[in-house]
Amino acid sequence: MNKHVLLTISDDSSAMQAVRFLVKFFHNFTHLHVTMLYVTSNPKAGLNNAEILDDFGNLQRREQHVKAHAEAALSKAVDFLCVSGFPEHNIHKKIAFKQLGTAHDIVQEGISGLYDAIALGRRGLSRLEELLAESVSKQVFVTPIETPLWICRNQTRFSPHVLLCTDGSPASLRCADHVGFMLKDEPEHKITIAHVQAQSGADISVEAFAGARRMLEENGIGADRISEHRASGKNISDAIVCLAREGNYGVVATGRTGRGESKLKRVLGSVSMHLLRHLDSASLWISH
Numbered sequence: 001m002n003k004h005v006l007l008t009i010s011d012d013s014s015a016m017q018a019v020r021f022l023v024k025f026f027h028n029f030t031h032l033h034v035t036m037l038y039v040t041s042n043p044k045a046g047l048n049n050a051e052i053l054d055d056f057g058n059l060q061r062r063e064q065h066v067k068a069h070a071e072a073a074l075s076k077a078v079d080f081l082c083v084s085g086f087p088e089h090n091i092h093k094k095i096a097f098k099q100l101g102t103a104h105d106i107v108q109e110g111i112s113g114l115y116d117a118i119a120l121g122r123r124g125l126s127r128l129e130e131l132l133a134e135s136v137s138k139q140v141f142v143t144p145i146e147t148p149l150w151i152c153r154n155q156t157r158f159s160p161h162v163l164l165c166t167d168g169s170p171a172s173l174r175c176a177d178h179v180g181f182m183l184k185d186e187p188e189h190k191i192t193i194a195h196v197q198a199q200s201g202a203d204i205s206v207e208a209f210a211g212a213r214r215m216l217e218e219n220g221i222g223a224d225r226i227s228e229h230r231a232s233g234k235n236i237s238d239a240i241v242c243l244a245r246e247g248n249y250g251v252v253a254t255g256r257t258g259r260g261e262s263k264l265k266r267v268l269g270s271v272s273m274h275l276l277r278h279l280d281s282a283s284l285w286i287s288h
Contacts, residue, residue, distance in 0.1 A: 003182060004033045005150075006115040008106055008136075009077050011069075017121030017152040019077050021283055023084035024158035025250055028185045035092040035113065036077055038070040039105045042097035063097075070095045103140045110147040116182065117285075119150040148178045151276060151284040159250035160189045163282070164216075165240055165271075167195065168208035171255025175287035176212040179253050180219025190225050191216060192247065196239045197232040205230055237274035245281045253285035 007022065009015050019036075026032060043062040074093045082088050099105055110118045120140060140149060164179055166172040176193075183189045193212045195205045209228050216226055233239035244252045256272050275284055 002031045002033055003116045004035065004113075006106075006110055006113060006118045006147075007034050007036045007077070008118070008120050009036050009038045009073055010102075011073060012121070014121035014154070015073075016077065016080070017154050018119035018150065019080055021150070021152040021155070021158070022119065023081060023086055024155075025160065025283070026186060027160075027188060029086050029090065031185060032086075033090045033092070034081070034086075035094055035115070036074050037094050037096060037106065037109055038074055039096050039098050039102045040066045040070045042099065067095055103136045106136070106140055107145050110145060115147055117148045117150050117178070118145075119152055121152050121154075145288060148175070148285060148287045151286070153280060153283055155250070155281070155283065157248070159248050159282075160186070161247070161249050162189060162191045162251045162253055162285075163240070163244055163247060163249040164191050164193050164212060165196070165252065165254040166193055166208045166212040167255075168204055168211050169255050169257065171257045171287055172208070173211050173215055173255075175253050175255045175285065176215035177219065178285065178287050180216040180221050184220040187225070190227065191221065192227045192229050192249070194229045194231065194240070194243060196236045196243075197230065198234075198236060237271045237278070240271070240275060241278055241281075244279060249282050251285055252279055252282045253287075256286050256288040 005022065007018050009019075022032075022034065043059050043066065071093075074095070078088070078091055078093070081091055094109070096105055096109065100108065106118065106120075118140065120136065162179055162183070164176055166176060179191060183191065193209055193216075195208045197205060213226060213228075217223070229243070231239050231243060240252065240254075243249075252275060254272055254275065257270060272284075272286055276286075
């Protein structure tokens with residue numbers, strides 16, 4: 001079965017992080033397709049029909065200019081994929097004029113295109129920068145969407161192994177299903193199911209491991225590719241970051257929301273939001 005990933009492209013160098021991740025992490029490109037999306041400025045934004053007709057010639061020239069700029073960025077990404085061995089016939093390009101804002105336009109394309117994942121590059125933002133301006137990846141991250149998100153870092157080494165974090169919640173099970181689906185044709189990729197037990201909570205590791213393992217095996221992941229790791233800590237988020245660094249994982253995968261998380265905590269202080277801010281050694285896969 002083919003897998004189809006939406007790759008977001010822009011002039012920001014961080015956008016190429018998703019492209020590099022794709023060709024470094026995956027080895028079997030036969031059934032992997034990508035659509036590269038460039039959301040560009042809309043010269044007609046804010047103009048009424050009369051204003052558009054009055055300045056139609058100039059608007060057309062501006063549209064051609066921004067399209068040419070977007071096409072150049074897309075072509076650069078295509079060249080990188082092809083040089084890396086990705087089949088050109090599996091690559092699709094799309095230019096969209098900004099309608100609702102870059103983040104919302106990416107989400108809309110992700111929904112309408114029925115993609116298996118949306119991949120975005122992300123730079124390390126300082127706390128001050130995050131207070132002053134929302135990054136596109138963060139905006140997409142907090143928007144409820146069924147399509148899994150990949151937040152790709154500027155990794156120096158690309159390990160094929162995945163740290164699949166689970167607490168047995170519905171979101172974590174959906175993430176396990178996604179990991180199994182994406183990696184069933186990648187026999188070199190090992191998956192470690194990890195459960196970090198809060199020091200004050202009840203032990204749910206057996207249930208959590210069983211659910212995640214079932215999802216992986218239903219997708220054709222052999223038992224020889226799956227291992228389990230139990231950990232405990234006062235701060236679950238910090239413990240996951242440490243596990244990712246110490247185990248040299250290429251991907252940390254988890255659900256957007258965990259057991260018992262309130263709506264406010266999901267937006268401001270969840271484990272997945274902490275990972276978005278602080279995980280710098282691996283790419284982050286999130287399922288809502």
